[in-house]
Amino acid sequence: MTTNTAAPDQTREDRPAPGRERTQWTRAVRFVLSERVALLSVLLVVVVAWFWFLGQNDYLVAPYDADYLASALETMVPLCLLGLAEFIVIVSGRGGIDLSVGSIVSLSGMALGFMVGEWGWPVIPALALTVLIGGILGAINGVLVAYLGFPALIATLATYYAYGSLALLSNDKAPISTKPIQDLHSLTRALDLPVVPDLPLQVLTFLVPTVVVVWLLVNRTTFGRRLYAIGTNDVAARFANIDVRQTRFRAYLAAGLLSGVVAVVTVAQFASARPDAGSVGNGMALPAITIAVLGGVAISGGLGRVAGVVVAALLVVWLNAGILLAYEGSDGSQVQLFALGAVLVLSALLNAVTLRRRGGAR
Amino acid sequence: MTGLAQAAPLRRRRPVARAVEGQELALVAVIALLWLALSVGTDTFLTGSNLRNIVFGVAAVAIIGIGMTPIIVTGGIDVSVGSMVAVVMVVVAKLIRDSGVSAPLAVAVAVGLGLALGCVNGLLVSLGGIHPIIVTFGMLNVFRFVALRIFDSKQVTGVPDTLAWFGGGQAGRGLLGIPNAWWLAMVLAALMWCYMRYWATGRHWYAIGNDATAARLAGIKVRQRTVAAYALTGALVGLAGCVLIGSGGLVQQNAGTGLELQVIAAVVIGGTSILGGRGTVLGTLLGALLVGTVTSAITLLGWRSELTELFIGLFILVAVGVDLVRERRRSAR
Numbered sequence: 001m002t003t004n005t006a007a008p009d010q011t012r013e014d015r016p017a018p019g020r021e022r023t024q025w026t027r028a029v030r031f032v033l034s035e036r037v038a039l040l041s042v043l044l045v046v047v048v049a050w051f052w053f054l055g056q057n058d059y060l061v062a063p064y065d066a067d068y069l070a071s072a073l074e075t076m077v078p079l080c081l082l083g084l085a086e087f088i089v090i091v092s093g094r095g096g097i098d099l100s101v102g103s104i105v106s107l108s109g110m111a112l113g114f115m116v117g118e119w120g121w122p123v124i125p126a127l128a129l130t131v132l133i134g135g136i137l138g139a140i141n142g143v144l145v146a147y148l149g150f151p152a153l154i155a156t157l158a159t160y161y162a163y164g165s166l167a168l169l170s171n172d173k174a175p176i177s178t179k180p181i182q183d184l185h186s187l188t189r190a191l192d193l194p195v196v197p198d199l200p201l202q203v204l205t206f207l208v209p210t211v212v213v214v215w216l217l218v219n220r221t222t223f224g225r226r227l228y229a230i231g232t233n234d235v236a237a238r239f240a241n242i243d244v245r246q247t248r249f250r251a252y253l254a255a256g257l258l259s260g261v262v263a264v265v266t267v268a269q270f271a272s273a274r275p276d277a278g279s280v281g282n283g284m285a286l287p288a289i290t291i292a293v294l295g296g297v298a299i300s301g302g303l304g305r306v307a308g309v310v311v312a313a314l315l316v317v318w319l320n321a322g323i324l325l326a327y328e329g330s331d332g333s334q335v336q337l338f339a340l341g342a343v344l345v346l347s348a349l350l351n352a353v354t355l356r357r358r359g360g361a362r
Numbered sequence: 363m364t365g366l367a368q369a370a371p372l373r374r375r376r377p378v379a380r381a382v383e384g385q386e387l388a389l390v391a392v393i394a395l396l397w398l399a400l401s402v403g404t405d406t407f408l409t410g411s412n413l414r415n416i417v418f419g420v421a422a423v424a425i426i427g428i429g430m431t432p433i434i435v436t437g438g439i440d441v442s443v444g445s446m447v448a449v450v451m452v453v454v455a456k457l458i459r460d461s462g463v464s465a466p467l468a469v470a471v472a473v474g475l476g477l478a479l480g481c482v483n484g485l486l487v488s489l490g491g492i493h494p495i496i497v498t499f500g501m502l503n504v505f506r507f508v509a510l511r512i513f514d515s516k517q518v519t520g521v522p523d524t525l526a527w528f529g530g531g532q533a534g535r536g537l538l539g540i541p542n543a544w545w546l547a548m549v550l551a552a553l554m555w556c557y558m559r560y561w562a563t564g565r566h567w568y569a570i571g572n573d574a575t576a577a578r579l580a581g582i583k584v585r586q587r588t589v590a591a592y593a594l595t596g597a598l599v600g601l602a603g604c605v606l607i608g609s610g611g612l613v614q615q616n617a618g619t620g621l622e623l624q625v626i627a628a629v630v631i632g633g634t635s636i637l638g639g640r641g642t643v644l645g646t647l648l649g650a651l652l653v654g655t656v657t658s659a660i661t662l663l664g665w666r667s668e669l670t671e672l673f674i675g676l677f678i679l680v681a682v683g684v685d686l687v688r689e690r691r692r693s694a695r
Contacts (some may be wrong), residue, residue, distance in 0.1 A: 095637075097495070148683070148686070149686055150682055150683070150686065151636045151637060151682070153439070153495070154630055154636050154678060154682050155679070155682075157623060157626065157627070157630075157675075157678060158674075158675040158676070158678035158679045158682075159675060160623075160675070161623075161627075161671040161672065161674050161678070162672050162675035162676065164671060165668045165669065165670070165671035165672035166672065168668040168671075169666060169668050169669070169672075172666075173668070286499055286502070286503075289496075289499060290499070290500075293496055299493040299495070299496055300493070330510075330515050334511060335507070337503045337504075337506055337507040337510070338503065338504055338507035340500075340503050341500040341501060341502065341503025341504035341506075341507065342500070342503075342504060343500075344496060344499060344500035344503070345486065345490075345492070345496070345497060345500035345504075348490075348493070348496040348497065348500070351492075352490060352491040352492050
C-alpha cells in the first residue's frame with residue numbers, strides 16, 4: 001500500500017574507486033550518513049557548541065550552560081517517551097501511527113486527577129492505575145487496528161477525537177488542582193546533586209527506567225524480534241508462524257502504557273490535571289512523530305532504533321532551548337515551529353535518500 | 363481469520379464505479395433520518411436561518427475536502443491544510459485592509475498563494491520520495507511559522523467586508539437563500555465528480571491509489587498527477603480562506619487550527635478509503651454535511667458541545683467499519 005511514487009528503481013551505481021588518500025574521509029562521511037545515531041550525535045555536538053559559542057559572545061539573553069541544559073531536560077521527558085511510543089507503533093508496520101497519544105495523555109491524566117485529587121486514593125496505586133488506563137486506551141486502538149483491520153491513521157484519528165472529548169467532558173473542561181494533586185509536584189522537583197548539574201527528578205525516576213525497559217523490550221525479547229518482523233513483512237512474518245495480530249496489538253498497547261506514564265509526568269509537572277494537557281497547540285502527537293522520524297524510524301515500518309529516538313529527542317530539546325534564548329518574546333516559539341518542521345522534512349528526505357542508496361539507515 | 367490476512371496484498375480490482383455507491387446512499391439515509399428526527403424533536407431545526415448556518419459552517423471544510431478526496435484517493439494525505447488556510451487568510455486579510463484590493467484580485471491572490479503552497483507539498487511528496495504524512499506534518503509547522511510571522515504577533519482586526527459574497531451574512535446569500543459558499547462547494551464538487559469519473563486524467567488518480575507501480579508501467583505520469591492533486595487542494599484552500607474571511611472583521615492567529623482533521627474526517631466519513639483507490643467527492647460533501655448536522659443538533663438539543671468530537675470519532679469508526687466489511691465481502695466473492 002505504499003504511496004511512494006518515487007523514482008524508478010535506481011540500480012546501485014558502481015562508483016569509480018576514489019583516490020586512496022580520500023578513502024578514510026569518504027568512509028567517515030558514509031558512516032555518519034548511514035548511521036543515524038552517529039549523524040544525530042554530530043548534529044547534537046554542533047548545536048550545543050554553536051549555542052554555547054553564541055552565549056559566550058553575549059548573543060543570548062541568558063547563559064547557555066550546563067545548568068540550563070539540565071533544566072531543559074524537563075521538557076524532554078514527555079517528548080522522548082511519546083517518541084518511543086510512536087517508534088514502537090511505526091516499527092510495527094502497515095501504516096502504523098498513533099495520532100491519539102495526546103488525547104490518551106489528557107484522559108488518563110484526568111483519571112489520575114479524579115483518583116488522587118477528588119477521591120483521595122493513595123498515590124502509588126493511583127499512579128499505577130493511571131498507566132494502566134493509558135494501556136487500556138492504547139489497547140482499544142490495538143483492537144481496532146490489529147484485530148478489526150482499521151487503517152491505523154483512521155482508527156487513531158477517531159480515538160483522538162473520542163478520548164479528547166471524554167477528557168473535556170469528564171470535569172466540564174475544568175482542570176483538577178486540589179491539594180493532593182499539587183503535592184504530586186514533588187515528583188518532578190529539581191534534584192540538588194553534587195558535581196553534575198541539577199537534574200529534574202523525573203529524568204531519573206521516569207525517563208531513564210522507561211527507556212531501559214523499552215530498549216530491553218525491543219532488543220532482548222521475542223516480542224521485539226517479532227515487532228521488527230511484522231514491520232518488515234507482514235506476510236513473511238505470518239509464514240514464520242508469528243501471531244501478527246497479537247504482536248501488532250501489543251505495539252499499540254505499549255504505546256498506550258507509555259502515554260499513561262507521560263500523563264503521570266505531565267500532571268506532576270503542572271501540579272494540575274488538565275483536560276487539554278495533550279492537545280494544546282498542535283498536540284503531542286506531532287512532535288512525537290517528528291522525534292521518531294528524526295531518530296531514523298522509517299515510516300514504512302521495520303526500521304528504527306531506541307538510541308536514535310533518544311538522541312533525536314535530546315537534539316530537539318536542546319535546539320529548542322537554545323532558540324528560546326536567541327530570540328526575544330514570542331519569536332522564539334515561532335522559530336521553534338519552523339525548526340521542528342524543517343528538521344522533520346529534511347530528516348525524512350535524508351531517510352529516503354539513504355534508504356535508496358544504501359538499503360536503509362540503520 | 364480472514365481479516366488481516368487478505369487486507370493488504372489481495373485487494374480485488376473492482377468493476378467501474380457505479381453512479382452512486384452504497385456508502386453515499388447510506389449517508390443520505392442517515393442525514394435524512396437525522397433531519398427528520400430533529401425537525402420533529404426541536405422547533406428551531408427546520409428554519410431557514412439554522413439550515414443556512416449548518417451549510418455555511420461546513421462550506422470551508424467541504425471545499426477543501428473536494429481537493430483532499432483526490433489526494434486520499436491517490437493514497438496520500440495532506441495534514442497541512444489548516445496552516446495553509448492560516449497563511450492565505452492573513453495575507454489576504456492584510457491586503458484587503460491595508461491596500462484595499464478589490465474582491466476579484468483578493469480571490470486571485472488567495473487561490474494563487476494556495477496553489478503555490480500546495481505545489482510545495484506536491485513536489486516534496488513526488489520528487490522527494492517522502493511519505494506524504496511526514497511531508498505535510500512538517501509543512502504544517504513551517505506554514506504556521508510563516509503565518510505567524512506575517513501576523514507579527516497581532517491578530518488582524520477591522521478587515522473590510524470586501525469578500526462578503528463568500529461570507530455568512532446577508533450579502534453572502536445566493537440563489538434560494540442558500541449561502542454562496544455552499545453553492546460554490548456544490549458546483550465545485552459536481553465538476554470534480556465529473557472529472558474524476560469521466561476524464562482519463564481523473565481516473566489516473568484511482569489507478570495510482572490502487573497500485574502506483576502498475577500505474578507507472580501503464581504509462582500514467584504518476585509524479586505529475588500527484589503534484590496536481592496537492593496543487594489543486596492548495597487552490598481550494600485559497601477559496602476556503604476567502605469563505606472564512608468572508609464576513610470580514612477579525613482574523614485570529616489560531617485560524618485554521620485543527621481544520622485538517624475535520625477535512626479528513628469528512629472525506630473518510632464520505633466513504634473514501636484511506637488506503638487509496640476508492641472514493642468520490644459526493645461522499646465528501648455528504649460527510650461534511652453530516653458533521654455539520656450533528657454539530658448543530660448538539661447545540662439545539664442543549665447537549666455539551668464537547669460531545670461533537672465524540673460523535674465525529676464514532677462516525678469515523680462506523681463509516682470505516684462498514685467499508686471494511688463491504689471490502690471483505692467483495693474480496694470473498
